């Protein structure tokens with residue numbers, strides 16, 4: 001199969017960018033663990049490959065796969081999600097420009113924009129993306145120079161699981177002459193394709209669901225605008241925060257099974273969320289698959305499933321949340337998410353420690369579950385004994 005463009009998601013996941021090696025017929029494209037490429041004469045490159053920071057066939061294969069799965073023309077892969085975000089902003093914005101971001105974006109994204117990029121003259125404001133009036137006012141105000149150039153959203157958001165209407169938000173951003181960037185890490189391209197809903201750029205931490213096995217860090221930018229893509233490609237090459245060949249190869253391998261993994265993550269999470277609702281110790285279950293979730297209907301419209309992430313708030317406050325987080329045996333207490341194994345996180349002190357005390361602070365009675373693909377009965381039994389210890 002050479003052109004899987006018009007095929008279903010899982011066929012594209014398995015075949016896009018995965019042409020068998022022309023030299024040996026190796027069904028799996030080889031891992032090109034190299035930094036440089038022999039030239040047949042000065043400047044006479046074989047298939048355009050010259051130097052690893054610029055291009056590498058293993059990275060190209062991953063980028064083709066990512067573009068095919070997000071429905072974009074161009075994809076760029078980086079050493080981490082934050083490296084991708086940094087490259088995106090520095091490629092497309094200039095000092096004096098302004099970014100509006102959701103007030104519950106990933107803590108590291110907030111830190112990058114608010115503490116690193118602000119020093120270089122890119123201002124920002126954080127708003128509730130579901131508060132239309134506040135959003136329009138912030139976009140119109142556009143920071144000190146009145147130049148809103150980018151609107152940045154996560155949906156579902158991390159860890160509050162808020163759902164934002166991507167198409168409506170694209171309208172607000174475009175009216176102001178700004179780009180809409182969607183961090184699609186939580187949904188993954190299997191459950192949601194922001195470009196098809198009107199977004200201009202998709203970013204991913206491929207460290208999470210796309211890689212899916214907690215063994216390779218990475219980030220990606222996917223988009224269809226050729227002019228913007230050229231600028232991003234230049235920054236990727238000139239700054240060099242590229243994904244290493246081994247990481248790209250592992251990410252490609254993980255991405256092939258994204259569909260089957262997401263189906264299991266989603267069905268396990270749905271069952272666990274419904275079970276948590278029945279527990280008297282639980283104050284609130286934040287999961288878009290629950291009919292009581294404020295974003296349920298919107299999520300059902302713009303996503304193809306509800307994903308594997310659940311946040312839970314406990315009546316017993318911080319003490320109860322900490323106790324549960326430290327009492328599980330199948331769920332591992334660790335940062336990160338999206339791997340095949342179930343992880344438990346206490347955001348206030350772990351993933352979101354960088355926003356403690358800011359307007360983005362996470363409630364202290366909240367734990368976040370990244371529901372893995374284990375047998376759901378074992379996961380529920382584990383949570384039952386942990387919650388039972390309260």
Ligand SMILES: *Cc1c(COP(=O)(O)O)cnc(C)c1O
Pocket residue numbers: 080081082083106108109154158183185186204205206207208217218219
């Ligand atoms: C983890 C994460 C990031 C950052 O990605 P890294 O690979 O850790 O740099 C960005 N956005 C979201 C939603 C994340 O979960």
